[in-house]
Amino acid sequence: MASDVMKFADQTGSSDLLNVLISSFGKVIMWAQGLDGNAFPHDALAAGQSTSIEGTAEFNQRFRVGLPLTECSEGKAYEQGMYLYSMTGNKAVTNPLDPSDAAMQALDLLSAHKAGKNDGIVSVCSAKFGKTIRDDFAWNHLDEVNLLFGLKGTFAPDPVAVYRQHANRLKLQGL
Structure with missing residues (x-):
């Protein structure tokens, strides 16, 4: 695209x-x-x-560090002294009140390379890197970074809370 x-x-x-x-x-x-x-x-x-x-x-x-060896699988969770994780959303449109959803839907529809479920920009399979924490968040690409006023899907988890949980996961690993 x-x-x-x-x-x-x-x-x-x-x-x-x-x-x-x-x-x-x-x-x-x-x-x-x-x-x-x-x-x-x-x-x-x-x-x-x-x-x-x-x-x-x-x-x-x-x-190549963290990349899966086969398509749409997980990469190594620990490689070259680094812990490697990924998580992604799988919906282009998540909230009708979010003006960015129209852009995400347009990008999804215009994408020349349909690759199954995606966040409007990146396919779920392409987002896999290291250990996959989750690949089914009801987020689009902008929800994943809490970009527009914190708008997300009604029942979708709060990205800020998810990243705090991940920070705690890293802390418990001594990082």
Whole structure:
């Protein structure tokens, strides 16, 4: 998906404008979180390339730690002195009051690579890394990071509570 947008932007000569618009959106998100958007560099085109199918495959070839050996399985829970965990949502649309759900649904519908259940951006199988804590949270990609006003599905667990629980899990492991 990201690589399709980048190709279109390159073909139309709008890549610089697209980079400015998306990078500015990143700064707005930083501002909304109370952070200085200028303190963290944004390069939407580089992000799009690194998260494209091709960019992800290249990254995974260079850094194999935690990756599953077979498709949609778990990777090693402990490797090279690191504990490795993953968790993900599996719904693109979670709350009709959340304006970001429309974007998640559009991304899900426009995705050229349908890969089964996904969070609107990343398939459940692609999210597997190390030990999978859960891959069935009723979250979309933005719910997973509690992005928009903390809106989530009615019966979905609170992402903040889930991450606190995970922090406690790491603490109990002495990390």
